[in-house]
Amino acid sequence: MLRRPRRNRQSQAIRNLSTETHLNLDHLVYPLFVVNGNNIKEEVSSLPGNFRMSADHLLREIEDCMQLGLNSFILFPAIDEEYKDKTGTYAYHPDNFYLDIARKIKKEFPESCLISDVALDPYNVDGHDGIVKGGRILNDETLVQLCKMSIAQAEAGFDILGPSDMMDGRVQAIREALDQKGFHNTGIMSYTAKYASAFYGPFRDALDSAPVEGENIPKDKKTYQMNPANKREALIEAELDTTEGADFLMVKPALNYLDVIHLLKDNFELPIAAYHVSGECAMLIAACQKGWLNYEQAMPETLLSIHRAGADVILTYFAKDFAKMTKK
Ligand code: PBG
Numbered sequence: 001m002l003r004r005p006r007r008n009r010q011s012q013a014i015r016n017l018s019t020e021t022h023l024n025l026d027h028l029v030y031p032l033f034v035v036n037g038n039n040i041k042e043e044v045s046s047l048p049g050n051f052r053m054s055a056d057h058l059l060r061e062i063e064d065c066m067q068l069g070l071n072s073f074i075l076f077p078a079i080d081e082e083y084k085d086k087t088g089t090y091a092y093h094p095d096n097f098y099l100d101i102a103r104k105i106k107k108e109f110p111e112s113c114l115i116s117d118v119a120l121d122p123y124n125v126d127g128h129d130g131i132v133k134g135g136r137i138l139n140d141e142t143l144v145q146l147c148k149m150s151i152a153q154a155e156a157g158f159d160i161l162g163p164s165d166m167m168d169g170r171v172q173a174i175r176e177a178l179d180q181k182g183f184h185n186t187g188i189m190s191y192t193a194k195y196a197s198a199f200y201g202p203f204r205d206a207l208d209s210a211p212v213e214g215e216n217i218p219k220d221k222k223t224y225q226m227n228p229a230n231k232r233e234a235l236i237e238a239e240l241d242t243t244e245g246a247d248f249l250m251v252k253p254a255l256n257y258l259d260v261i262h263l264l265k266d267n268f269e270l271p272i273a274a275y276h277v278s279g280e281c282a283m284l285i286a287a288c289q290k291g292w293l294n295y296e297q298a299m300p301e302t303l304l305s306i307h308r309a310g311a312d313v314i315l316t317y318f319a320k321d322f323a324k325m326t327k328k
Pocket of ligand 1: 117118119121129164165199200201202203204276277278279
């Protein structure tokens with residue numbers, strides 16, 4: 001035998017030399033759920049270890065993470081029913097607590113990277129990412145709201161905006177709206193290939209943002225989020241987002257779509273992000289709680305697989321635990 005691949009696996013030192021993929025904290029973004037009020041920290045029951053937090057707790061959480069070397073965060077708001085309406089106007093209301101929290105974070109931690117969520121679903125009485133009328137999701141009317149929301153978020157100090165709504169033309173509309181107001185340096189991480197997936201359940205529990213049941217309200221998001229059967233279509237979305245001015249292209253979910261991550265990595269020069277979504281994390285947590293998997297081994301292997309597939313950036317609920325493990 002001239003070739004013995006096992007030679008390169010025989011000791012830790014040799015394995016280190018021949019390691020192809022390195023995952024470190026620089027690649028990770030930690031999603032956090034925020035609520036209005038004071039001294040609130042409620043665990044999301046379908047995503048153990050993750051909490052809805054008011055500003056006071058959130059600031060301490062961010063401080064904690066930054067001490068571990070984790071500096072990038074994506075924030076999602078849980079909105080009280082009384083502030084929801086058909087067009088999501090609270091998203092850009094001057095008193096919006098989500099914008100206020102962003103201001104506080106950027107003031108106390110200017111070196112953090114804060115990513116927003118741009119979509120109507122937390123603010124919309126119908127629980128959809130766009131405006132619902134006559135049983136349909138209106139595209140172009142929604143863009144107007146997304147632009148107002150984006151400007152408010154840029155003003156609040158978010159470094160990067162994350163349009164997660166999957167309306168057509170939203171990256172260009174947002175880019176132009178930002179530039180017009182002088183926000184040339186506010187970036188866009190576009191949810192480029194976001195699939196109509198069954199794996200967003202715990203997230204919708206956290207924010208109480210699932211599509212509402214009712215007459216003339218579509219029961220799912222399949223007319224705007226992508227069909228899980230499609231891969232080539234992701235190239236169309238990526239081409240559009242690139243020409244429309246996106247700074248990052250995202251694939252979501254991550255694990256069931258590793259082929260799509262790889263495809264975009266091979267075909268585009270922009271950094272590729274992958275959202276390791278709530279349901280994907282919840283499955284692993286549940287198996288570990290049952291003692292069927294070992295968290296300290298299965299969790300980093302999972303993140304590594306997403307990175308190996310081609311994701312430069314991974315948004316994951318495991319970011320803080322990974323930071324703790326690598327600190328040791
Ligand atoms: C909504 C949004 C969703 C997620 C991020 N932004 C849910 C959805 O599209 O219904 C899901 C994230 C996760 O499951 O962790 N605009």
